[in-house]
Amino acid sequence: MKRVFLIVLDSVGIGEMPDAAEYKDEGSNTLKAASESPYFSMPNLEDLGFFQIEGMDWYPKKTLNKNPKAVVARMTEASKGKDTTIGHWEIAGIQSQKPLPTYPNGFPKEILDEFSRKTGRGVLCNKPYSGTDVIRDYGEEHLKTGDLIVYTSADSVFQIAAHEELVPIEELYRYCQIARDMLSGEHGVGRVIARPFVGEAPAFKRTANRHDYSINPPKVTMLDQLSSQGFDVIGVGKINDIFAGKGITEYVRTASNEEGIERTIEYMQKEFEGLCFINLVDYDMLYGHRNDVDGYAKALTYFDQRFPELRKNLKEDDLLMITADHGCDPSTESTDHSREYTPFLMTGIPIPEGKNLGTRDTFADIGATVLDYFKIPAEFLGKSML
Incomplete structure (x- = not known):
């Protein structure tokens, strides 16, 4: 019984994209900013190769010279924008040609x-x-x-x-x-x-x-494709809200990262076949937007401490994926999201060995990978990483 657990660490960007200046985000690097706090520690993800992702040569640890134990990659946002909706939509297969409207001077x-x-x-x-x-x-x-x-x-x-x-x-x-x-x-x-x-x-x-x-997703997503083929699509956190319920078969809202991890482990212990899509929002909501570097670092450390528990609950045909949807550098003057690359890490028994896949062209490669695992051809632009 195949299952994928896809966890979005909301706003954990890993460095400015080439077009960051267009968004006034030059120099943004959310993960690097958090790593400079004395409260930062992520040895479990580090051991799998998380810090071997391209562009992370700022990370001082010696593990950068080792081969990753998991599949890792740096994800490029092909869409125009840097918000939660656009980022999650692209993970699920929708590349947005223009950003959603914003109102810096208020609504008309x-x-x-x-x-x-x-x-x-x-x-x-x-x-x-x-x-x-x-x-x-x-x-x-x-x-x-x-x-x-x-x-x-x-x-x-x-x-x-x-x-x-x-x-x-x-x-x-x-x-x-x-x-x-x-x-x-x-x-x-x-x-x-x-x-x-x-x-x-x-x-x-x-x-x-x-x-x-x-707003309703304007095109077909991996959620639609999975649910239409009879697979379960479970949303944890604000996933159901982000997709306006489209393609979701079951969902639960959460009040914190801790609760999100607990609900994920509960689903790991249940029987289902398909995707469990999780958003952990505290990084963005509580720390990124409030320029709280230490709080951000503590939240990342907490996730890393719980990560072995997540891996321990994986079954034989389960994949665990970790990614993000944008950046929100807590060390810059801005309290806004930042235009950054995002990380990708995939592990599980079906992944026999680690590999660094370099820099990918679009977040949609994640959606294509999920569908490929269930033998469903993606109806959107995106290449499977399997």
């Missing part, structure tokens, strides 16, 4: 006017903003007026924050669906995100009731 008046008309509520903020700062700065006014806090970021997102005692969760979700239905075509943002919060000023606190409403 006509969009917000229509949104207010349909929800019956006014709008506050309408700027790129930190999610914790925006409720601190606008939370009291929101409670006084009943207006919704609408904000964005460097990503293609339309975020709506509301206090749970003023706007019940289901009502906030309904407002998000209204926005999702409105935002298509030219203004087809990657995600509409519900950002509920609780508490009293100035100690407002976001809750775990976040919910993402993603």
Whole structure:
């Protein structure tokens, strides 16, 4: 019974791509920045050859001279963009010719006017903003007026924050669906995100009731191909949200990297045939966007400490793949995502020996590899690494 466990370490980029200057990301290297923290330690992935990937000659350890024990490669993003949606879509086979729209100056008046008309509520903020700062700065006014806090970021997102005692969760979700239905075509943002919060000023606190409403993937993905052939496609973390449920047969949301790893191990111990696709978001959400180098390093160290447990639970026909979707260098001035290469590592009993596959042309090679393992020809541009 064949299974693939594909883990995305959200935002763990490994160095600037040749076009990084177009994205104002010259010099970005997320993994290198984290490695300079005293809290960084990844001996288990290092032992498999993770730091032998092309472009990692900055890594000081002697293992760079050894042959990798796993299959490793440096992945190039062929799509235009550097966000979660575009990155995951390309892993699954979609190369996007233009980035999803972003709104550095806020959303156009006509969009917000229509949104207010349909929800019956006014709008506050309408700027790129930190999610914790925006409720601190606008939370009291929101409670006084009943207006919704609408904000964005460097990503293609339309975020709506509301206090749970003023706007019940289901009502906030309904407002998000209204926005999702409105935002298509030219203004087809990657995600509409519900950002509920609780508490009293100035100690407002976001809750775990976040919910993402993603734009539908525009083309066929490896998820569609797998599920249409009767294989299981399990999403862990925000995978179901990123793909708007398309091609997913089962999913579970998670609140942390720790929970994501626990749910993955639980699925490893169950019977199924197909793909378990996991997103571990803490690197990006908690540390990259907040320029927390030590926090980022600790999170990578934690994953490496749990990695032997993941490998131990692999069965005879299981493959374990590790990759990322973009960068988010915590050491630069920017708090945005960064245009970087990403790592790829594949291990499991069906991989008899390690090999360094150099630099690949597209993240879609990962999707093609998954499909090839299940003997399904990919209906997209991408070359199998098997």
